[in-house]
Amino acid sequence: MVTSVELDREVTIYTTHSHDYMALQNAWAKVAGNHSAGEDIVIGVVDTGIYPDHPSFAATDGVKPYGPHPTFKGVCRTDPRVPNGFCNGKIVGAQVFFESSKASGIVNATDPDVNSPLDGNGHGTHCAGTAAGNYGVPVVVNGANYGLASGTAPRARLAVYKALASDGKGRSSDLIAAVDQAVADGVHVLSLSLGPNAANVGSVTFTDTFEIACLGALKAGVYVVHAAGNTGPGTSTISSWSPWLTSVGASTMDRTYPNRLYTGDGKTVSGQGLAPPTPGTQNYPLIRAVDAKLTSTSFVNTDFDCADPTVLNKKQIQGKILVCMWNGVPSFMGESGTLSRVAAQAMGAVGVVLVTMQTYDEPHSPSTFDFQDFPGISIWGAKAMESFVTYLQTANAPTGRIGGGTTAEYTGLPPVVAPFSSRGPDFYYGLDQPSATDQPVADVLKPTIVAPGVDIWSAWSPLSTSDKLSIFKGEKFCMISGTSMATPHMAGVAALVRQAHPDWTPSMIASALATTAIPLDSLDNPLIAYDEDLDQFGQKIKQIKRPGNAFDFGGGFVDAATAIDPGLVFDATYGDYIKFLCTIKDLTPALVKAVTSQDCPANPGLASDLNLPSITIGTLAKTRVVPRMVKNVGPLETYTAVINSKNADVDITVDPPTFTIAPGATQLITFTLKAVKNAVYVNQTSFGRIYLTGNLGHVVKIPVSVTYRQV
Template identity: 45%
Template sequence: MRTPETGRGWQRVTIWMVVLAALGLSLLITSEAKSYEPTEASPKTHVYMVVFDQMPVVTYNGKILGLRGTAKYFSERWRKTHKRAHVSDLVKKYNAYLIKEQDKILNEFFGFEGCEKVYRYTHLVNGVALSLTDDEAERLAEHPRVERVQKSYRVYPSTVHTPDYLNLHKGVWSQFGGPVGAGENMIIGIVDTGIDPTHPSFTTRGQKLYGPLRKYRGRCDVAKEFPRGSCNGKIIGARFFNAAIKKGGFNASIHFASPLDGEGHGTHTASIAAGNYGVPVIMNGANFGKASGVAPRSRIAVYKALYRHIGGFIPDVIAACDQAVADGVDILSLSLGPNSPPSGSSTTFLNVLDIALLNAVKANVLVVQAAGNEGPYPKTVTSFSPWVLSVAAGVDDRTFRNTMVLGNRQIIKGTGIAPPTRGGGLYRLILAQDAVQGRGDPLLSPSECQSPKLYNNLLVRGKILICTYTFDFVYGGSTMQQLVKTAKSLGAAGVTVVVDSDSSGQKFEPVPLAIPVIVLPTSADSNILLSYYNRFTKKDRKGKILTFGATARIGNGQTITYTRSAQRVALFSSRGPNVKDFNFNEADILKPNIMAPGYMIWGAWTPIGTSQAAFAGQRFAMISGTSMATPHVAGLAALLKWKYPTWSPSALVSAMTTTADVADRFGRPLQAQSPSPDGSPLLQTATPFDMGGGALNIHAAMNPGLIFETGYLDYVRFLCSLSTPREVLGATKMSCPRLAGKPTDLNIPSITFANLVKTVYVARTVTNVAAVAEKYTISITNAPDFVVTANPAVFTIGVGRRNKQTIVFTVRATRASQASSFARITFKGSLSHVIRVPVSVVNKRLR
C-alpha cells in the first residue's frame, strides 16, 4: 500500500521557495490546463500530483506490443548520428496511449463522475495533477497502477560589466565571429515569471534575421497584453502555466494569464543569459554602460510558472519543464528552489521535480539551477541532485565608492550610485531629527526620512540632510526611494545616510538614485560624521538649534571602480554540505557545483515590476542572488553546446566545473564572505561547500582536455545505492542491479563523503576530448585529517577508442574528526590542459 505524500515531515510542512539570491508540441500536447471552481457544498480539495506506473515519453523502451520505443529520440547516440532531433509519429502515438491509459485508471477510480485534471504530464513524467480531497488522495494512492500521490508545494520567486569581467569580448565570443554569432540557434528555456517582449534586450530591430528553427516545436501564447509578434524569433516561444496557482489567489488583472512578466525577475534572468548585445543602460539620466547577455544570439523560450506576490505551485513548474523539453530547448534555466529539503520520499533525489529533471537530462537537456540564497550557513543549498548543475553566487570586482569631504577637510569614504552635489562648494548639514517640526508623527521615525510632512522645509532647503539606515530599510518598511522623494520635496541639496548599527549597514546594497546621496555603511564612519556635526552645531540649553556650522560636499558616486579582484562567494549564497533527506543528513554529492557573478547584476526589467521598489517604472534593474548567477552559467552552457553539439549534459557540466578558477591572478585561494562581529563581511578561504569547483572560467571551459561522462543509467544506479529497488522502479521505471554499489561510485568531477571510515577506494574515468593524445600527471593537495592517492598518478591518454582512462583514488582517514575538510586533485597535461577535482569529507572515523 502506498500512502500519499502530504509534504509533512521532520518538524514542518515543506514549502518550496524560488529564491531571488528562482515542465509540448503544437501537435503533441503534454499538458492540459482547465479552470475549476468548487461549489460551497464541495468538500475541500487540494492539488495532488499523481504518477502512474508506465514510462514517460523520454524513457519509453518499446516493450508494449505495437508501440515502438521513443527513448531513442533523446539518447546521445541517436543525436550523434542525426542532424537534429525530431518528434516522430511514434512519439505522438505513445503520447496518445499514455493519455488513454491515464483516463482508464482515473475512470476506474472515479467512475462516471470523472475528475478535474489540472495538468497532464507525459514527456518527463507519466502523470496528472488533480484536485482531490485528502480522502480521495489516500484511496487513489492504493491503486495498483499508481506509483505516487504527492501534494502540491507552494513556490516563490528565489549585465553591463560581467561580459567584460568574464573575458567574453576578447576570448570566447571571438570563436563565434563576435557577439553577433555567439550562441546562434541555441535555445535557452527560462522557467520564471515571464518576459517583457517590448524590452530592447529582446528586440530584433537592427539585429541579424532570426529565421525559423525546425528543432523547436513550441508555440506562443497570445493575449491582449502579449499580442501577436511578441514572439519575434529572438523570443522563439512563450507559454504560461497557471492551472495550479488558480487555487491559490490568481488574479488576471495583476498576474496576467499570459507570458507577460508582471514581476521583473524573469525578464532580468532572460537578459543575463541571452539578452541582445550592446543595449544602453540608462537610469535617472545617467548612462551605466551597455548590457549584453552571455550568449547574445541564443533564442529565448519563455515558460511562465511564477507570479508576482504569490509565487507559484510546483505542478505549474513541472508542467513548464515538461513543455520546455518537449518543445526542444537545449538548456533549461531554473532560478528557483525549495527553502528546505522536500519530504515524502527516502531521499531528496527522488522528489517529483528532481525525477522530472533527471528525465530532462535523459532527453539531452542540461538543467541549471540556483543553489539558494540562505547563506552563509551550512546545509542551506537548495538544489540537490547530481544531474542538475547548481550555481552559487559570486561578488565580482565592481565597487561603488564615493567620498564625502567635510568642512574641516576630513574625507569620509562611503558608497552610493548617485550624482555629486552641485558645484564644488560646501553645503550645511542638518540632522533629520533636528529638522522635525511640531511633535512629528508617532507612526514614523524622523531619523529615516520617509515623509516630508515631518520636517520644516525652510530648515532643510539647500542643506545636506542626514538620515539613518535601520533594519526597517532591510525589511522593506522604509525605502531609499521614499527617502529620495522626501529630500526632493524638502529641497535638500543632498542626503548623507548613516547607519544605526554595523549589522544594518552590512545589509545595504547601493541602488542608482537621482539626487546626491552617500551612505556610510559602518558605525565608525557614521560616528565620525555625527561627531563633526555635533561639534559644529550650536544649541541652547533646551536643545534648540542656534546655528548650523557643519558643512560638507558629496562626491560623484556614478563612476564605478573596477579592482580586478577575483570573485568572492557572496554572503547570501547558500552553502553545503548537500543533504540527502528531510532530516538534513549529509549526502555524498557535492553542492553547489560552480560559482558565477550574482551580486548587483544589471539586467533588463519591466516597468510594471513590483519586487524591487528601487526600480519601479524602470527598464533596467541591478539586483543580487543566485538567481542572477544561474543564467550566466546557462548562457555559457549554450555557447559550449554550440561548439560541441554532441556533448551530453554531464560533459558540459564537467567542462565548466573542472576548469573553474580556485585562485586569483596572484595564485591566492579564492575567498568567501562570512559574517563578523562588526557587521562587515569577513573573508575566509572558500571551500567546495561554498563554491563547488570554483569560479566560472569561460575561456578554459571551451577547451577542457578531459571530461567526466555520466549517463542516465549511472544516475539510476546512484539512486539504487540510496533507496529501495521498489522506490527507484516507481520513480524511474528502471530495475536496480543486484549490486547497486555506493553513491561515491557515480562518475562525476568531485568526490564527497558524508562519512569516511578508514580507507575507501573511488574510481573515476576521464575521457579525452582533445584532438591529440596527451600525457597527464596527477598531483594532490591533501587535508590535515585525510589523504588521497592516485593510481596511476601518470598516464597518457589517446584519441578514438583509446580516449578513456580509469584512475583509482584511495581516500584514507588519518584522524577522527567531525569537521569538514577538503583536498584537491589536479590533472596537468603536457599540452597545458589543467582540470581540478575537489574532494570533500564531513565526518572522518578510523574504525
C-alpha cells in the first residue's frame, strides 16, 4: 500500500585510541570482557558495502570462531571477485539495494558496483569496523604501525546493506528498502551514517520517508542511530530530526600527531602532519610557491598558491621543500593538504610545508593527515605561523627539515565538538532560507549525544576509488573524520547495552545513553564547541572555541560503562511517537494516517509531553507543565531532583522533589517551567540541567533548553 508520496532524493555518506578515550574497557568488563562484548548482537550497517577479506571481519577474533547466528534471517549475495564469499559468521548478511537508482537510470544496471556488496568506496567498511571490528587488529598503513584497532562491540555480528554506490551516493527509496530489509532480517541495532544534507522545503521533517522508515524500525524493536550531519557549526544545521532517532554529533579526542619543522636559524616550528621526515638529517632549501611561479602564469586560486601545480616552475622547486600558503576561509575541508602534497610531488620537491595564514589556534581535520606517505607538515597556530613566516621573509637563504609526525601524543584534554558537526535546535518544517527568528523550532533536543568522530582509524577497502582519500588507495586502514565516524561508535555502545539488557526497548536504550552522557569537563565547565566568527555578510572570519550547550552536544559525550547501569530510564512506545506527530501543527490527522497508517487520538496533548530524556521547548510564552515517567532499572533507591541553571529567565520546579522507587516501578515527575518576562531574552535560548541524584550513586542528567518568545 502506498502511504505517502515524496520526491526521491539523493542521499550521501556523511579507531584505535577512541576506545581508550571512551573507557570501553570498563563497559566491556560489564559484559564479560572484550572477547564477549557484543556477543550475538547483530548491527546492521546501511552504507557503501564492505570489504570482507579483512582481519577486522575475520571468522575468528583470535580466541574463538563465530558460529551461525541463532536468530538472524538475512542472506548473502555472491560476487566472483570474492571467492570466499561475504559471510563467515562475523559477517552474517550482505545485500544490495539499487532498484530505484537502476530504474531511474542514475546508475548502469549492469555495473558490478551496484550488483555486489563489495565496497568500492571504503566508507561502509570503515563504519562497520568502528562498530564491530574484531578486537586487537594491527593498523598498518604505508608500512607504519599505528597500534591496534577494535570495534566498539568487537564480538557483535555485522549485517551489510549496500545502498550507496562507490561515489558515496544513492537514492532515498533504495535506502528505505535497505532499512526495511534490515528490520525484517532481525538486526538489533541499525547504524546509519548517511542521509540528506537538508530538509525538504515545505515539508514536515518528521514525516520524511526515511524518518518514518526508522520509526517502523523502532516499532519492530530495532534501535536506530543516525549521523547528525556534517554541515555545522551553523544554527539548525541538523539533518537528523525525529525524536525516535539517536542523532550523533562528532567530537575530538586527545590524540594528536605532532610534527616539527627545524629551520636554519636553529628554531623549531610546531605543527602537525602524519608524515615521514625529509631524507637524512640535513636541511633543504625552502622555497615559497609564490617565488616559484612561472612568469607567464597566474594563480587560479588567490587564497591558495598550491592549488594548481602547472603554474609553478619545477626547476626552481626540485630538491627543495615547497612552502604553500593558505589564506582562505578557515576551513581545510577543501583538501588543501592533499593538494599541497600533490603539487610538491609533481614539482620534485623533497617535502612540503602548508602554512595557514589565519588567526586560529587549532588545526582542521583532515588536512593534518593529507601528506601521509610524503614528508609534510601543516603550520596553523598563530605564533608558529608568525615565527616561520618572519624567518622566510628575513633569511637570505632559508632552509629547514621536517622531523616526521607518525608518533601519537596524548594531551588528556576533554572532547571538543567538531567544527563540522551539525547543530541544533531541531526544527519541524523545512524552509527555503530560514532565519533565527522564523525557524519552526521543535520541542526535541538535537543532536542527542556526541562521540569520537575526528581522526578515526578503522578498517578500509583497498578497492576504494575515493579521490579525496587517494593517499589510502590500496590500504586496509584509513583515518577519516565526520559524524559518520561518530555514529558507529554509538551503534557499538548500543549493542553493549542491548547485550546487557536484552529486554529493553529502543527508547530505553536511547534514554540510558543520553542521561548518562558527560556534559561537563573535570572542572564542571561545559564541554567546548568549535564555532565560527562571521562578518556582517555572514562570511567566516575565523574559527573560535566557546562553551558548548545542548544544541552542540545534546546530553554530552558518551559514557558507555555508565549507560549499562543508568538507574532510571525514560521509555516511549510507538503509540507515544504517533501522538507526538499528531501535535505538530502542520500535520493533520489525515496526513499522520497517510504516513503511519495510524489514527490520531482525540487529544494528543503537547509535543513536549513525549517521554524523552530531555526537555526542550521551542516557544515558551508563559508557563509549561512537562510530564515525565521514569522507570527504575536498578535497585531500590531514593532520588532527589537538583536544578542546575545559570539563567534567570526560566524558573523550574519539580514535583515530587524527592521520591523512593522500587526495582521495576515507575514514577511520574512533573516539571513546571515558567518564563520570567525579560525583553533581553526574547528569541534567545536558556540552557540548564536537572539532576535526579540517587542515594546509591546513580545520577540521571536531563538537559533543559527553553526559548522564550513573545506570542
